[in-house]
Amino acid sequence: MTRKTRYQIYGILFQSVCLIANFSALFFLALVMHDVLVDGWEGLSFDFLTGYPSRKPENAGILPAIVGTIYMMLLTAFIAIPTGVGAAIFLEEYSQKALFINFVKLNIQNLAGVPSIVYGILGLTLFVRGFDLEIAGFSLGMGRSLLAGSLTMALVILPIITISTQEALRAVPESFRLAGFGIGMTRWQVIRYQVLPVAMPGILTGVILSLSRAIGESAPLLMIGALAFVAFLPANPMDSFTVLPIQIFNWASRPQKGFHDAAASAIIVLMLLLLIMNAISIIMRAYYNSKLRDLKN
Amino acid sequence: MNDKNKNSSEKEGRDVGGISLASDLVKSKEEIHDEELKTVFECRNVNIYYSDFKAIEDLDMDIYEKKITTLIGPSGCGKSTFLRTLNRMNDFIDDFRIEGNVLLHGDNIFSKKVDPVEIRLRVGMVFQSPNPFPKSIFENIALGPRINGYTGDLDELVEEALQKSYLWDEVKDKLTASAYSLSGGQQQRLCIARAIAMQPEVLLMDEPTASLDPISTSKIEDLLVELKKDYSVVIVTHNLQQAARIGDFTALFYQGKLIEFSRTFKVFTNPSQKLTEDYITGRFG
Amino acid sequence: MPEKTRNILTEAVTSGDRRSIFHRYGDRPSYSGKEKFIRWLLASMGHLTVMVTVSIILVLLVDALFFFEKASFIEFFTGTKWEPFGQPKKLGVLPLFSGTMMIAFGSCMVAIPFGFGSAVYLTQYASPRFQALVKPVIEVLGGVPTVVYGYFALTGITPLLKVVFPEIQVFNALSASIVVGISIIPMVSSLSSDAMNAVPNSIKTAGYAVGMQKFHVVTKIIIPASTSGVIASFMLAFARAVGETMTVTLAAGSTPNMSWNYLEGIQTMTAFIVQMSLGDTPAGSIEYYTIYAIGLSLFGVTFLFNFIATTIVKRFREVYK
Numbered sequence: 001m002t003r004k005t006r007y008q009i010y011g012i013l014f015q016s017v018c019l020i021a022n023f024s025a026l027f028f029l030a031l032v033m034h035d036v037l038v039d040g041w042e043g044l045s046f047d048f049l050t051g052y053p054s055r056k057p058e059n060a061g062i063l064p065a066i067v068g069t070i071y072m073m074l075l076t077a078f079i080a081i082p083t084g085v086g087a088a089i090f091l092e093e094y095s096q097k098a099l100f101i102n103f104v105k106l107n108i109q110n111l112a113g114v115p116s117i118v119y120g121i122l123g124l125t126l127f128v129r130g131f132d133l134e135i136a137g138f139s140l141g142m143g144r145s146l147l148a149g150s151l152t153m154a155l156v157i158l159p160i161i162t163i164s165t166q167e168a169l170r171a172v173p174e175s176f177r178l179a180g181f182g183i184g185m186t187r188w189q190v191i192r193y194q195v196l197p198v199a200m201p202g203i204l205t206g207v208i209l210s211l212s213r214a215i216g217e218s219a220p221l222l223m224i225g226a227l228a229f230v231a232f233l234p235a236n237p238m239d240s241f242t243v244l245p246i247q248i249f250n251w252a253s254r255p256q257k258g259f260h261d262a263a264a265s266a267i268i269v270l271m272l273l274l275l276i277m278n279a280i281s282i283i284m285r286a287y288y289n290s291k292l293r294d295l296k297n
Numbered sequence: 298m299n300d301k302n303k304n305s306s307e308k309e310g311r312d313v314g315g316i317s318l319a320s321d322l323v324k325s326k327e328e329i330h331d332e333e334l335k336t337v338f339e340c341r342n343v344n345i346y347y348s349d350f351k352a353i354e355d356l357d358m359d360i361y362e363k364k365i366t367t368l369i370g371p372s373g374c375g376k377s378t379f380l381r382t383l384n385r386m387n388d389f390i391d392d393f394r395i396e397g398n399v400l401l402h403g404d405n406i407f408s409k410k411v412d413p414v415e416i417r418l419r420v421g422m423v424f425q426s427p428n429p430f431p432k433s434i435f436e437n438i439a440l441g442p443r444i445n446g447y448t449g450d451l452d453e454l455v456e457e458a459l460q461k462s463y464l465w466d467e468v469k470d471k472l473t474a475s476a477y478s479l480s481g482g483q484q485q486r487l488c489i490a491r492a493i494a495m496q497p498e499v500l501l502m503d504e505p506t507a508s509l510d511p512i513s514t515s516k517i518e519d520l521l522v523e524l525k526k527d528y529s530v531v532i533v534t535h536n537l538q539q540a541a542r543i544g545d546f547t548a549l550f551y552q553g554k555l556i557e558f559s560r561t562f563k564v565f566t567n568p569s570q571k572l573t574e575d576y577i578t579g580r581f582g
Numbered sequence: 583m584p585e586k587t588r589n590i591l592t593e594a595v596t597s598g599d600r601r602s603i604f605h606r607y608g609d610r611p612s613y614s615g616k617e618k619f620i621r622w623l624l625a626s627m628g629h630l631t632v633m634v635t636v637s638i639i640l641v642l643l644v645d646a647l648f649f650f651e652k653a654s655f656i657e658f659f660t661g662t663k664w665e666p667f668g669q670p671k672k673l674g675v676l677p678l679f680s681g682t683m684m685i686a687f688g689s690c691m692v693a694i695p696f697g698f699g700s701a702v703y704l705t706q707y708a709s710p711r712f713q714a715l716v717k718p719v720i721e722v723l724g725g726v727p728t729v730v731y732g733y734f735a736l737t738g739i740t741p742l743l744k745v746v747f748p749e750i751q752v753f754n755a756l757s758a759s760i761v762v763g764i765s766i767i768p769m770v771s772s773l774s775s776d777a778m779n780a781v782p783n784s785i786k787t788a789g790y791a792v793g794m795q796k797f798h799v800v801t802k803i804i805i806p807a808s809t810s811g812v813i814a815s816f817m818l819a820f821a822r823a824v825g826e827t828m829t830v831t832l833a834a835g836s837t838p839n840m841s842w843n844y845l846e847g848i849q850t851m852t853a854f855i856v857q858m859s860l861g862d863t864p865a866g867s868i869e870y871y872t873i874y875a876i877g878l879s880l881f882g883v884t885f886l887f888n889f890i891a892t893t894i895v896k897r898f899r900e901v902y903k
Binding site: 004007008010011014015017018019020021022024025026028029031032035036039082083084086087089090091094103104106107108109110111113114115116117118119120121122124125126129155158159162186187188189209212213215216217218219222223225245248249252253260263264267270271274275278282 | 699731795
C-alpha cells in the first residue's frame with residue numbers, strides 16, 4: 001500500500017480512538033448514574049425526603065440535610081457573590097499599578113487550585129475555633145455552626161466566582177467603555193451603566209456554577225464538623241447543621257448495605273438539585289451568547 | 298446644503314492634484330483675511346510621550362471656535378494621539394505623559410485640580426466605528442444628561458438632538474427600539490446626537506465616516522457643516538477630499554510634528570511646505 | 583426645521599453657567615464621596631483575596647511549627663512509617679505521600695488519555711452539533727460531587743474489579759484511582775481544548791496548503807503547537823488529583839503503607855486529615871497538629887504544581903501574535 005493510504009488508515013484509526021474517548025466519558029457518566037439509580041431508586045419516598053436520620057437505615061430521612069444544604073447555599077451566596085464580583089470588578093476595571101494587580105490575579109489563580117480540604121483546615125482553625133483565642137471569656141470562634149461552614153464555603157468558591165466574573169467583564173468590548181467615557185461618565189458610571197448590564201448574564205452563569213460546586217463540596221464541611229446525625233433543623237446561623245454530601249458520606253462509610261442504599265437515594269436527590277442548577281446555567285449561557293451576538297452586530 | 302457639489306468650474310476655484318474644492322470656501326476673499334477668530338483650544342510647547350516614544354513633538358497650535366478643523370497626515374503621524382489628548386482620553390493609556398500646556402478657553406485641562414470627566418463634558422467625542430450603548434435609541438441620548446442632572450425636559454432634549462443630527466424623521470416612531478436596529482450610518486448619527494445632547498463646546502471626531510458608505514458619509518458631512526454653527530469641530534480624517542470639502546482649517550501632521558496649519562483653502566492650493574504639497578498630491582502617505 | 587427661539591442644545595454654553603443646565607457639573611464627580619467609597623470598597627474586596635492566601639499560609643505554618651516543635655523534622659520527611667496513634671509514635675509522612683502519589687499517578691493514567699483524546703476529537707474532528715451535544719455532558723461529568731464518585735468507587739467499581747482481581751481488598755487504591763481519573767477527565771478535556779483552539783487557523787491552513795493530510799496536520803502541527811497548554815493541563819490535573827479527598831476517603835482506605843500495591847488499601851494525605859478531624863483528638867496534642875503538618879505539605883505540593891503549570895503557559899506559550 002502506498003504511504004498515502006497508510007497515513008489515511010492511521011488517520012482513521014486516530015480519529016476513531018479520539019471519538020471513543022468521547023464516548024467513554026459518556027459511558028462513565030451513564031455507569032455512575034446507573035449504579036446510583038439502581039441502588040437508590042426504591043428508597044426515595046416521601047418519608048425519606050421529610051424524615052430525620054435514624055439508627056435504622058429503613059427509617060432514614062434527609063430533611064435536615066436538604067434544609068441544611070439550602071440554608072448553607074443561601075448564606076454562602078450572600079457572602080461570596082458580592083465579594084467575588086466586587087474583587088473581579090476591581091481587578092478588571094480599576095487597573096492601576098499593574099504589578100500589584102498581576103500579583104493579585106496570580107494569587108487568585110493559585111487559590112483556585114488549592115484543595116478544598118485545606119480551606120477546611122483554615123475554616124476549622126479560624127472560624128470554628130477562632131485560633132483558640134478568647135476575649136473576655138468569649139471564644140472568638142463560632143463553633144461548628146452554619147455560619148462557620150458558610151464562611152468556609154464562601155472562601156472555597158471565591159476564586160471561582162472572581163475568575164468567571166473577570167472573564168465576563170473582559171468579554172465586554174472596549175468600545176462600550178470608551179463611548180461612556182467619551183460623554184463624560186465617571187468610571188463607576190461606565191461600569192454600572194455599560195459594563196455590568198452587558199456582562200451580567202455571564203456573571204450569573206459563573207455564580208450559579210460556583211454555587212453548584214458549593215453544594216457538592218463536602219471536604220471542608222467535614223473539617224468544620226457538619227455533623228451527620230442532626231435531629232433538628234438549624235434555626236439560626238449559629239446552630240449546628242448538616243448537608244446532603246455529608247449525610248451521603250456518613251451513610252456510605254457504614255458497612256450495612258441498607259445505609260449504602262440510603263446514601264444512593266440521597267445522591268439522587270443531590271444530583272437532581274445539581275441538574276436543576278446546571279440547566280439554569282446552560283439556559284443563561286445561551287441567553288448570554290445570543291445577547292453577545294446581537295451586540296457584535 | 299448641497300451646493301458644494303456644484304461644478305467647481307462655475308466658481309472661482311482651482312484643482313490641486315485632482316481635488317476640487319468646496320465652493321463656499323472660495324466664496325468671499327474678505328472672509329479669509331478679516332474674519333475675527335476666537336480660539337477655543339490653545340496648545341503651547343506640547344510634547345507627548347508613550348513611555349520613551351515621542352508621539353507629538355513641540356506642538357504649537359490653536360483650534361478656532363465654531364470652525365471645522367481637520368487633522369490630516371499618514372498613519373502613525375500622531376493626529377489621533379493629539380485628538381485624544383484634547384479630551385484627555387489618552388489618560389487611559391498607561392505610559393502616557395504630556396509636557397506643555399493645553400488650554401480650553403484659558404483653562405489648563407491637565408491641571409491637577411481638573412477632573413478629566415468634566416473636561417469630557419465640555420469636549421465630546423465621536424469614534425471611528427459607531428458605538429451606541431446597548432440600549433434603546435432614546436436611552437442612548439438621555440442617559441448622559443440624566444446622570445449629570447439635566448434640569449430641562451429630557452424628551453425635548455432627545456428630540457432636539459435627533460433633529461439636529463438629521464435622524465429624527467427616521468427614528469421618531471421607534472425611540473424605544475434598540476440602537477442596534479439602525480444601520481451603520483444611522484448609528485453614527487445617533488452617536489453624534491448623543492454627543493451633542495451633552496452640550497459640549499467642542500466636538501472631536503476620529504475618522505467618523507471611515508466605516509460608512511458614501512451616502513452616509515455625505516449625509517454626515519452635511520451634518521457637520523450645520524453643526525459648526527454651534528460647536529467647534531475637530532476631525533481626524535484619512536480622506537483628503539473630505540478635509541477639502543468640509544474643513545475650514547487644516548493641520549498636517551507627520552511623524553509627530555505639525556508640518557502646516559492654516560486655512561484649508563491655502564493648504565490645498567498654496568501650501569507653504571514642500572512636505573504638504575507632496576502629501577496632498579499623493580507622493581507619499 | 584422650524585426656527586426655534588431657544589436653542590436647547592447650546593444652553594449650557596451660551597448661558598455661561600453649565601451648572602444651571604446640568605446641576606451636577608462642577609462637583610468633580612471622579613472625586614466625589616460616592617466614587618471614592620466605591621473604589622475603596624471594591625479594592626478591599628480585591629485585597630481580601632490576598633488575605634485569604636495569607637491566612638492559609640499563616641495558619642498552616644504557625645500550627646505546623648507547633649508540630650515540628652514536638653516532632654522531628656527529619657523523621658517527618660524521611661520516615662517510612664506513619665503511626666500517630668501507636669506507641670511509640672512513628673511520624674514519617676512518606677507512606678501518606680506515597681499513597682497520594684499512587685492515586686495521583688493512577689488517576690492521570692485514566693484522565694489524560696481519555697481527556698486529551700476527547701479534546702482532540704472535539705476541537706479537530708467534531709461537527710458543531712456533536713460538540714454542542716457532547717460538551718455539556720462532559721461538563722456534567724465534571725460537576726458530579728466527589729462524594730458521589732466515592733460511593734461509586736466503593737459500590738460500583740470495586741465489585742467489578744473483584745471479578746478480575748479476586749484478591750483485591752474492599753478498600754484499594756485501584757478503584758479510587760480509576761474513579762478519581764474519571765472525575766478529572768472533564769478538566770483535562772476542557773483545558774487541552776482551550777490550548778488547541780488557541781492555535782491560529784493560519785498555521786492549520788498552511789499545513790493543508792502544502793498537501794498534508796488531516797492526520798498529519800493534527801499530529802504534527804496542531805498538537806505540537808499547543809504543547810505548553812496541554813502539558814499545563816496535565817499538571818493541573820495532577821494537582822487536582824493530589825488534593826482529592828472524598829473519593830479516596832471512602833474507597834481507598836485508611837491504612838498507610840508504601841507497598842505500591844494497587845490492590846491493597848492505602849491512605850492519602852487528604853484521607854488522613856479527614857480521619858483525624860472526625861476523631862476525638864484533643865486540641866493542642868501532637869496528634870492534632872499532624873493535621874497542619876500534613877496540610878502544609880499538601881498545600882506545598884499542589885501550589886508547586888499549579889505554579890509550574892501557570893509558569894509553563896506564560897513562559898513557553900508559543901507566541902503567535
